[in-house]
Amino acid sequence: MTSLALVTACTKSEDDSGKNTSGATQDDAGQQVASPSTDSGPTCTVDAYGGGKLDLKGATVGFSQSEKEANPFRIAETASIKAEAQKRGIKLLTANAQSQFSKQISDVQDLIAKGANLLVIAPLNSDGWEPVLRAASAKHIPIVTIDRKINATACKDYVSFIGSDFVQQGQRAADQMIEATGGKGEIAILLGAAGNNVTTERTKGFEDRIKEKAPGLKIVFRQTGEFAREKGQSVTENLIQSKPGITGIYAENDEMGLGAVNALKGAGKKPGDVKIVTIDGTRNAVQAIVDGWIYGVIESNPRFGPLAFQTLDTFTQGGKVGQDIVIQDSSYAKGNAQTDLGKAY
Amino acid sequence: MADLALARGTLDRARLLRLLQEYGVYAGVAVLLLFNFAFTPYFLSTENFRTQAVQVAPVLVVALGMALAIGTEGVDLSVGSVMALSTSLLSLYLGYGPWIAALIAVLGGIVVGVANGALVAFVGVQPIVATLALMVAGRGLALVLLPQLKDVRDPGMAALGSGDVLGVPYLVLIAAALALLVAFVVRRTTFGRQVLAIGDSRPAARLAGLPVSRVLVVVYVCSGALAAVAGILATARLSASDPTSLGTLMELSAITAVVVGGTPLSGGRVRIGGTVAGAVLIQLLTTTLIKHDLPPSWTQIAQAVVIVLAVYAARERGRR
Numbered sequence: 001m002t003s004l005a006l007v008t009a010c011t012k013s014e015d016d017s018g019k020n021t022s023g024a025t026q027d028d029a030g031q032q033v034a035s036p037s038t039d040s041g042p043t044c045t046v047d048a049y050g051g052g053k054l055d056l057k058g059a060t061v062g063f064s065q066s067e068k069e070a071n072p073f074r075i076a077e078t079a080s081i082k083a084e085a086q087k088r089g090i091k092l093l094t095a096n097a098q099s100q101f102s103k104q105i106s107d108v109q110d111l112i113a114k115g116a117n118l119l120v121i122a123p124l125n126s127d128g129w130e131p132v133l134r135a136a137s138a139k140h141i142p143i144v145t146i147d148r149k150i151n152a153t154a155c156k157d158y159v160s161f162i163g164s165d166f167v168q169q170g171q172r173a174a175d176q177m178i179e180a181t182g183g184k185g186e187i188a189i190l191l192g193a194a195g196n197n198v199t200t201e202r203t204k205g206f207e208d209r210i211k212e213k214a215p216g217l218k219i220v221f222r223q224t225g226e227f228a229r230e231k232g233q234s235v236t237e238n239l240i241q242s243k244p245g246i247t248g249i250y251a252e253n254d255e256m257g258l259g260a261v262n263a264l265k266g267a268g269k270k271p272g273d274v275k276i277v278t279i280d281g282t283r284n285a286v287q288a289i290v291d292g293w294i295y296g297v298i299e300s301n302p303r304f305g306p307l308a309f310q311t312l313d314t315f316t317q318g319g320k321v322g323q324d325i326v327i328q329d330s331s332y333a334k335g336n337a338q339t340d341l342g343k344a345y
Numbered sequence: 346m347a348d349l350a351l352a353r354g355t356l357d358r359a360r361l362l363r364l365l366q367e368y369g370v371y372a373g374v375a376v377l378l379l380f381n382f383a384f385t386p387y388f389l390s391t392e393n394f395r396t397q398a399v400q401v402a403p404v405l406v407v408a409l410g411m412a413l414a415i416g417t418e419g420v421d422l423s424v425g426s427v428m429a430l431s432t433s434l435l436s437l438y439l440g441y442g443p444w445i446a447a448l449i450a451v452l453g454g455i456v457v458g459v460a461n462g463a464l465v466a467f468v469g470v471q472p473i474v475a476t477l478a479l480m481v482a483g484r485g486l487a488l489v490l491l492p493q494l495k496d497v498r499d500p501g502m503a504a505l506g507s508g509d510v511l512g513v514p515y516l517v518l519i520a521a522a523l524a525l526l527v528a529f530v531v532r533r534t535t536f537g538r539q540v541l542a543i544g545d546s547r548p549a550a551r552l553a554g555l556p557v558s559r560v561l562v563v564v565y566v567c568s569g570a571l572a573a574v575a576g577i578l579a580t581a582r583l584s585a586s587d588p589t590s591l592g593t594l595m596e597l598s599a600i601t602a603v604v605v606g607g608t609p610l611s612g613g614r615v616r617i618g619g620t621v622a623g624a625v626l627i628q629l630l631t632t633t634l635i636k637h638d639l640p641p642s643w644t645q646i647a648q649a650v651v652i653v654l655a656v657y658a659a660r661e662r663g664r665r
Contacts (some may be wrong), residue, residue: 013436013438014439068488069493071589222638223635223641224641226590229583230591232588235635238396238632265507304566
């Protein structure tokens with residue numbers, strides 16, 4: 001510990017005087033519900049779920065985060081939950097599974113043991129939740145899962161799922177790509193990590209929409225950049241050499257898109273030579289739109305705090321809440337990138 | 346099958362295997378190059394060779410240190426984490442200028458190397474266990490120091506990442522210079538001889554009065570320092586410090602390059618030329634599959650095939 005203190009004592013990074021760029025200090029563009037409204041689609045109430053009403057004010061909420069807060073999405077997500085809990089004056093217990101599923105299971109069990117009346121879970125995996133769900137339903141603890149779904153019965157094992165529609169994100173990215181290229185030419189996809197539902201759904205939405213709306217746009221290259229900037233860069237370097245005529249690149253997250261920008265810069269291309277469309281909405285990517293390197297960014301909003309607590313509030317007071325709450329993601333393009341830069345995370 | 350072949354002509358077979366082990370990696374590189382000349386559009390361009398050389402540079406630098414460690418019948422699993430630690434330190438100290446930041450990053454690598462070396466040489470821990478401990482600790486420390494990706498805007502680092510001398514990128518020049526230096530050390534210095542002697546037989550080296558512990562510590566320090574340099578090079582190329590993903594699985598790439606290059610895991614022999622060719626072979630293999638847009642899982646399978654071939658050749662040598 002002393003050696004660590006020594007190491008960090010006299011550090012001086014590039015922008016020590018600069019502004020804090022982490023998620024907590026920005027204007028919180030809270031999420032809006034896209035579908036369903038509480039009138040349509042399956043809903044859930046306290047009576048159907050079991051257990052009694054309670055007042056959120058005096059309750060203890062447990063939050064289990066799946067991955068370490070090392071990327072902008074997770075940082076903004078945790079910050080949003082914490083900020084909303086503080087705003088509402090609710091006692092919040094948090095745990096982070098550090099990308100280990102076994103740890104997440106024991107995290108949630110710990111949260112229950114520490115007296116959490118309600119749970120908000122950002123699941124690492126969709127499967128393997130039985131032990132936790134059994135423990136929770138024995139105590140009638142309402143569970144809301146955010147950003148990823150768990151494979152269980154809504155309104156029986158958990159109350160609701162709040163998250164983005166990844167297929168739709170892919171479709172909207174395709175729309176932007178068609179707009180950027182005029183529906184003609186050859187394009188490449190930088191896939192996310194293999195075996196991940198985010199990757200499959202963002203790919204499916206994009207490819208289907210391109211096939212349906214712009215048959216003149218050919219997808220000639222599909223390689224994984226594993227959601228990392230370095231991999232996105234080295235794959236794109238190879239891409240632009242073997243296929244110099246490429247007109248567009250669809251990156252399934254911002255980091256790979258920024259790697260592609262690096263590669264294009266290195267190859268002496270000019271901003272706008274190759275149209276890049278990405279998904280996430282991090283500050284760096286939106287800044288790249290302002291600079292002209294990225295054509296458009298589809299947002300994947302990580303600010304689950306307000307909506308998650310609102311859902312729990314309605315539910316615990318006996319109201320109806322949707323089982324599948326799909327959030328409205330905005331998007332960034334040349335027109336709004338500059339003005340909305342503050343909304344990016 | 347093997348017995349049958351052995352019965353037919355042990356001598357020819359042994360010679361063939363030795364040739365395969367000595368020159369197989371160069372043949373592999375040649376075959377891949379010829380294939381790409383023939384079938385990959387736009388492969389024959391200076392831009393392409395430049396890209397391939399720049400991409401292979403960090404792996405190669407790490408593999409040089411790994412070759413030394415393997416030469417002593419050890420291994421260094423902490424190299425990927427040292428790269429992450431190096432990029433974190435670099436980012437934290439960049440305010441003092443790129444030279445000082447780079448120096449501190451390399452110092453970090455040396456400290457990890459000293460810890461590795463001390464565990465192996467003085468405590469007597471198996472290298473695979475000792476360096477595994479520092480692999481876990483190093484990545485953890487890197488993330489404590491710098492929890493998330495941070496952009497690097499320093500002009501000096503940008504020049505290192507994309508600048509060149511007479512068309513040869515700095516990254517490639519540095520990697521080539523380090524490869525020559527390590528090759529010289531292994532072949533022409535007392536230290537190099539001591540490394541090989543220890544790898545052949547540690548008890549014999551000790552009986553012969555060689556400073557076994559000191560040499561082992563220096564070997565792991567070299568490996569740590571080289572990994573830190575690779576971390577700096579990779580950071581300059583990416584123009585960002587990304588301790589979460591930088592260097593992940595780098596230890597495996599480096600071991601692959603060394604083993605494919607004909608350095609036996611049993612120690613006592615270090616082939617720097619082969620290591621360079623091994624790194625280039627893996628790079629070309631990956632590139633070929635990417636350029637032909639084959640599924641990424643194929644790359645892993647192809648790498649596995651190459652490793653199995655290399656290990657097969659090495660096994661026969663060990664038996665003789």
